[in-house]
Amino acid sequence: MRYYIIAGEASGDLHASNLMKELKALDQDAIFRCWGGDLMKQQGAELVKHYRDLAFMGFMEVVSHLPVILKNFKFCERDVLGFKPDVVILVDYPGFNLRIAEFASRSGLRVFYYISPQLWAWRSSRVKTIRKWVERLFVILPFETAFYKRYNYSVDYAGHPLLDVINEQMQLKSRPQFLAENELPDLPMIALLPGSRMMEIEKMLQMMTSVISSFPGYQFVVAGAPSIPAEFYKRFPGNSGVRVVINQTYDLLSHSRAALVTSGTATLETALMEVPQVVCYKGNALSYLIAKQLVHVSFISLVNLITGRMLVPELIQSELNQKNLVKELSSLLEDGARRQSVLDGYQSLKHDLGGRGASARVAALMIQYLKA
Secondary structure, eight states: OEEEEEEOSHHHHHHHHHHHHHHHHHOTTOEEEEEEOHHHHHTTOEEEEEGGGTOOOHHHHHHHTHHHHHHHHHHHHHHHHHHOOSEEEEESOHHHHHHHHHHHHHTTOOEEEESOOOTTTSOTTHHHHHHHHOSEEEEOSTTHHHHHHTTTOOOEEOOOTHHHHHHHTOOOOOHHHHHHHTTOOSSOEEEEEOOSSHHHHHHHHHHHHTTGGGOTTOEEEEEEOTTSOGGGGGSSTTOTTOEEEETOHHHHHHTEEEEEEESSHHHHHHHHTTOOEEEEEOOOHHHHHHHHHHOOOSOSSHHHHHHTSOOSOEEEGGGOSHHHHHHHHHHHHHOHHHHHHHHHHHHHHHHHTOOSOHHHHHHHHHHHHHHO
């Protein structure tokens, strides 16, 4: 079968690539064309657009790039029709993908959506859009099934694919090997995960590195995204002494005492790697004010949303400052009881997310629906 897959972020590239691997195992004639990243390309897809050219943060950034976004919509619509897929699989990235869902459905194409937009957080009215234009929705968070049930919409939950990703990549480097290969001193590490998009990194990394002088016994190491050049991370004031390791996030986390993490999928990855963390977020001020009026959730991190409590500290907007970062990070490093409480909470989180095999189960369901 012919699959047209659209992912607009690094996490989408990761999960879509694993889904593609499982689809290929079930469909030896699978042909993929995609918007995504290097991981999807490695699975044999013809890559049309890379996610690094698609990601715009916040309301104001979207507005300023509107001509480019509209041009991408038109190009995508023509490309989908030209490919003539058996199914269009949309992966998260709702601002773009929900419009493509309507277009594809109106064009007579089958539409599957993998990884639900966070409609439970804001714009729940979009459920009507999904019900109308998406044939099957595959969710990855346990509470999403109940959310959609309130709207009389049946969805498929097969567990969270990150459990597979982490289990598959658990052939981690030993600490001596990791230190030697990256020319790092034998000091305890604090991991910095500033995000996967240049706009995020520009906003977050300078704040994260501002605390370095308060922790003289530690080395701070940046988890660099594979699509971002290492030199990019060193262009900001105060970063000259910070080491960057590219595409080694799990190795870095496995040897880190704690982490500063930009809100997003990385918070969940850090939790599943059992590293205490401070969740950070600071966006455009106007964008944040608008979002605050629209978003209806108690927490911003997936870790706290899934557990239903403030398991890990969150520093948002004005709260994200050097003083608060030092305070929260010090607590996770020095307060044994608090540290253990976080680690115990991580075990409960793993249980709630189900077992291994999520990507394979979703692929099997997709093939089943396509052949029905």
